[in-house]
Amino acid sequence: MSSETNFHSRLLYRDGQPVDIKDVWFLAIAHDAYHFCFQVPLEKCIWGYGWRYTQDEHPFYYAYQQSDNLDRFYRYYQPKSALEALTFEPEHGGWDSLYIPWRCTIKPAKPTIIEPFFEGVGTQHFGPVSSEKLELEKTRLQTVMTSIQTVGYQGGEGEHEHIRGYFMVHDDDFVFYIAAGKHRAAALLRLGYTCLPATFSVFVPRLPRLISRRHLQLLAGTVYDSTLLPTVYQIFEGYFDTTLRQKRISMLKSWLNKSQANH
Numbered sequence: 001m002s003s004e005t006n007f008h009s010r011l012l013y014r015d016g017q018p019v020d021i022k023d024v025w026f027l028a029i030a031h032d033a034y035h036f037c038f039q040v041p042l043e044k045c046i047w048g049y050g051w052r053y054t055q056d057e058h059p060f061y062y063a064y065q066q067s068d069n070l071d072r073f074y075r076y077y078q079p080k081s082a083l084e085a086l087t088f089e090p091e092h093g094g095w096d097s098l099y100i101p102w103r104c105t106i107k108p109a110k111p112t113i114i115e116p117f118f119e120g121v122g123t124q125h126f127g128p129v130s131s132e133k134l135e136l137e138k139t140r141l142q143t144v145m146t147s148i149q150t151v152g153y154q155g156g157e158g159e160h161e162h163i164r165g166y167f168m169v170h171d172d173d174f175v176f177y178i179a180a181g182k183h184r185a186a187a188l189l190r191l192g193y194t195c196l197p198a199t200f201s202v203f204v205p206r207l208p209r210l211i212s213r214r215h216l217q218l219l220a221g222t223v224y225d226s227t228l229l230p231t232v233y234q235i236f237e238g239y240f241d242t243t244l245r246q247k248r249i250s251m252l253k254s255w256l257n258k259s260q261a262n263h
Helices: 021-029 059-065 068-076 082-087 131-151 182-190 213-219 226-237 242-261
Strands: 036-041 045-047 163-170 173-180 195-199 210-212
Touching: 021 036, 021 163, 021 173, 021 210, 045 182, 059 068, 059 131, 059 182, 059 242, 068 131, 068 242, 082 226, 131 182, 163 226, 173 182, 173 195, 210 213, 213 226
Parallel strands: 045 173, 163 195, 163 210
Antiparallel strands: 036 195, 163 173
16 A cells, blocks of 8 residues: 655665565664664564464454454453463463563663563553553554544654564564554554554664574573573564464454354
């Protein structure tokens, strides 16, 4: 879908052509990549634990069809670890956390913020959530949709602040993990966009530009115990696994249909 865009303070990489794997590696290295917006195919964009930005796979897309669908998603999707969130199996493989393992800092985080999810409130990526958090997510979705429909998508201002994230590369495949602008991305999907205008973060804390299996191997023994590396690989590969992707689609549809059947 062609769109009316205005990318304030950013250049447009390759005249807005969709990026491929060669572009991903180049953008990860180029020292001036922060000055550019690049177009990522929406089906390559990731929300939370592997949920792709496609019409049959993203909970926010279903929420645009019927707002109660978001209630149902949070009711049924309540993983206890990152591995369970990706595989839907009640196991953590030794990584007993909902944080992804490559989320790390040099300066240790304070104990009070290591697991902020979310006592009594919740997070947008899984349930349970409070009624206030649920309404906040619905309001955000509607607010960005109304804004984009009114003035077009103008990357860089207010509700249209640049969508930011980082690439994950496995063999010759890649995905783009959206860290900021998740509701805007969902609105663009709903409006028929096929590519997402994105960039890297210039804000503190900055995110990596790219994560690969090699990075995970080098982090072993520093960020997590070396014995956990097989679990870390399993979590990482869960973002690319086509069988898990189909399971994700099937599970989401079953949750929505189950709730509708109960009413």
